[in-house]
Amino acid sequence: MSYSNIIFPINFYQKVYKLSCSSNFIRVNRNSSYVLRLVFDSIDYLVLEIGFGKGDFLLQYSIDNPGYQIVGIEKSDRLVKEVSKKLERSGVSNVRLIQANAEFAVYFLIPDNSVDELIINFPDPWPKKAHIGRRLVNTNFLKLLNTKMKKGSKIFVSTDVEDYKDFIIDSIRKAANQGLSFRVTNIFMGFWNERYQTKYLKKWLKENKKIFSIEIQRL
Numbered sequence: 001m002s003y004s005n006i007i008f009p010i011n012f013y014q015k016v017y018k019l020s021c022s023s024n025f026i027r028v029n030r031n032s033s034y035v036l037r038l039v040f041d042s043i044d045y046l047v048l049e050i051g052f053g054k055g056d057f058l059l060q061y062s063i064d065n066p067g068y069q070i071v072g073i074e075k076s077d078r079l080v081k082e083v084s085k086k087l088e089r090s091g092v093s094n095v096r097l098i099q100a101n102a103e104f105a106v107y108f109l110i111p112d113n114s115v116d117e118l119i120i121n122f123p124d125p126w127p128k129k130a131h132i133g134r135r136l137v138n139t140n141f142l143k144l145l146n147t148k149m150k151k152g153s154k155i156f157v158s159t160d161v162e163d164y165k166d167f168i169i170d171s172i173r174k175a176a177n178q179g180l181s182f183r184v185t186n187i188f189m190g191f192w193n194e195r196y197q198t199k200y201l202k203k204w205l206k207e208n209k210k211i212f213s214i215e216i217q218r219l
């Protein structure tokens with residue numbers, strides 16, 4: 001079985017990666033732009049989706065936007081393989097998947113000043129007070145994104161947890177106080193793009209949960 005659209009980070013410590021589509025081993029340094037150039041012929045508009053889960057959004061978004069280059073990052077090996085098969089069956093050619101923790105993948109595999117759009121649909125909520133430090137969208141992650149995102153680019157996040165929504169807004173405020181260039185441009189109830197469905201969106205709507213969306217701009 002081939003997983004031709006998956007980029008496997010195979011060895012964290014030596015920073016050596018295997019691109020399954022070329023079977024080459026590639027050394028990755030801080031400026032890893034050539035890794036993405038190798039997996040896409042050219043990059044016009046780079047979109048990241050973090051934590052794509054079952055891939056419903058990723059698949060439909062890539063079909064709707066054939067001119068975008070879309071990179072999905074998901075820590076679950078099982079889900080990456082499942083979505084890879086879905087993508088191959090549907091024949092889309094503008095998506096690549098990275099099986100890794102988002103912080104790691106963004107730091108090592110995404111070039112500086114390259115991302116046009118970042119999408120995070122229902123990040124793991126970590127609702128317990130003791131676990132709040134595990135939330136993905138925090139000030140440290142924003143520091144990393146500050147270097148990776150282009151000026152004027154957008155982040156879209158949806159969550160069913162009101163406290164997480166407030167936590168993100170607070171993180172943006174703290175980030176701005178530390179000199180990072182982010183601004184919340186919209187906060188509303190509902191999913192950020194009504195055209196799309198995800199497994200968790202359907203689940204929360206069925207349970208009549210409130211959904212919160214935040215749009216953030218990299219200034």
Ligand SMILES: C[S@@+](CC[C@H](N)C(=O)[O-])C[C@H]1O[C@@H](n2cnc3c(N)ncnc32)[C@H](O)[C@@H]1O
Pocket residue numbers: 050051052053054073074075076079100101102103120121122123124136198199200201
């Ligand atoms: C609540 S699910 C949402 C899935 C999907 N976005 C949806 O709306 O149905 C969160 C997803 O994020 C992934 N995830 C959590 N933390 C992650 C991280 N640090 N890096 C990459 N993926 C992560 C999980 O494996 C899971 O698939």
